[in-house]
Amino acid sequence: MAELQPARFDGKVVIVTGAGSGIGAATAQRFGRDGAAVVLVGRTREKLEKIAATMPAERSMVHVADVSNQDEAEGLAQATLQRFGRIDVLVNNAGIATSGPFLETSVEDWRRVMATDLDGVFFCTRAVLPELLKVQGNIVNTSSVSGLGGDWNxxxxxxxxxxxxxxxxxxxxxxxxxxxRVNAVNPxxxxxxxxxxxxxxxxLMARFADRIPMGRGAEPEEVADVIAFLASHDARFVNGVNLPVDGGLSASNGQPKQA
Incomplete structure (x- = not known):
C-alpha cells in the first residue's frame, strides 16, 4: 500500500484577505482542503461566515477588518497569532475597481481604490512580515493583467x-x-x-472570448489553485514572479486574429 502523504499545508497558517467572495473565497477553501489553518478576512461578516461554514471549524477563523486601515491590519496579525500561534502565508487578495475616463474620475474614487488595492497590501505585509521572517513563509499578491498592461478607461x-x-x-x-518569497498572480x-x-x-463576453485563446474567462478556483501552488513547497525556488493566469491572453502581441 502506498504511503499516505500529508496535505501540503498541514500545520501552516494562511491569511487570505478579501475572502468573502470570488478569488479570495476560492483561495481560502483551497488552502483549507490542503490542511492549512485559514484566517478569512473581509469587511462583511456574513459573507465570511458563509465561506467559513464550508471549511473545518477547528482550522478556520473569521476576522472582520478593513485592510486599508493600518490599525486593523495590525489587529489582524495579532488576532491570528492569538488563535493559531504563527503565520506562514499571506495572500493579499482584497481589491476593488473603478472605471471611466480619467478626467471624470473623482478624487474620492482614486483614494478609495488606492486605499484597498495598494495601501491594504502595504499595511498587511508590514503587519505580518516579522512573523513570516521567523518561519521563512511567503506572500502571494493578487495583482492583475491590468497591472502588466493598460486598459481603456x-x-x-x-x-x-x-x-x-x-x-x-x-x-x-x-x-x-x-x-x-514574494510572488503574485495576474488574472x-x-x-x-x-x-x-x-x-x-x-x-462584451464575446469580445473577451475572441481575445482569450482559451475562449473564456477564468473561474475563481482556477486562480486559487495557482495561488496555492506559489505558496507551496513545490514553488520553493519561485520568487518575484508575476504569473499571468489569463488563458493565454498575454501570449498575444495585440494584433487581431488572422485567417
Missing part, C-alpha cells in the same frame, strides 16, 4: 495593480535572501462578483 485600477506588480518584484529582491477576466455585470453583456 481603467487608469486608476491599472495604476494600483501596476504598483502591486512592482512591489512584488521589489520585495522579492529584498526578502528572498532572508527566506521569504485576466475572472467570473466573480466584481465582474457580474460584465457577464450579462453578451457582446
Amino acid at each position: 481603467m487608469s486608476v485600477y491599472n495604476t494600483a495593480k501596476g504598483a502591486v506588480t512592482n512591489m512584488t518584484r521589489a520585495l522579492a529582491l529584498e526578502l528572498g535572501g532572508q527566506g521569504v 485576466a477576466l475572472t467570473m466573480t462578483d466584481m465582474t457580474a455585470d460584465m457577464k450579462d453583456d453578451k457582446d
Whole structure:
C-alpha cells in the first residue's frame, strides 16, 4: 500500500484577505482542503461566515477588518497569532475597481481604490512580515493583467495593480535572501462578483472570448489553485514572479486574429 502523504499545508497558517467572495473565497477553501489553518478576512461578516461554514471549524477563523486601515491590519496579525500561534502565508487578495475616463474620475474614487488595492497590501505585509521572517513563509499578491498592461478607461485600477506588480518584484529582491518569497498572480477576466455585470453583456463576453485563446474567462478556483501552488513547497525556488493566469491572453502581441 502506498504511503499516505500529508496535505501540503498541514500545520501552516494562511491569511487570505478579501475572502468573502470570488478569488479570495476560492483561495481560502483551497488552502483549507490542503490542511492549512485559514484566517478569512473581509469587511462583511456574513459573507465570511458563509465561506467559513464550508471549511473545518477547528482550522478556520473569521476576522472582520478593513485592510486599508493600518490599525486593523495590525489587529489582524495579532488576532491570528492569538488563535493559531504563527503565520506562514499571506495572500493579499482584497481589491476593488473603478472605471471611466480619467478626467471624470473623482478624487474620492482614486483614494478609495488606492486605499484597498495598494495601501491594504502595504499595511498587511508590514503587519505580518516579522512573523513570516521567523518561519521563512511567503506572500502571494493578487495583482492583475491590468497591472502588466493598460486598459481603456481603467487608469486608476491599472495604476494600483501596476504598483502591486512592482512591489512584488521589489520585495522579492529584498526578502528572498532572508527566506521569504514574494510572488503574485495576474488574472485576466475572472467570473466573480466584481465582474457580474460584465457577464450579462453578451457582446462584451464575446469580445473577451475572441481575445482569450482559451475562449473564456477564468473561474475563481482556477486562480486559487495557482495561488496555492506559489505558496507551496513545490514553488520553493519561485520568487518575484508575476504569473499571468489569463488563458493565454498575454501570449498575444495585440494584433487581431488572422485567417
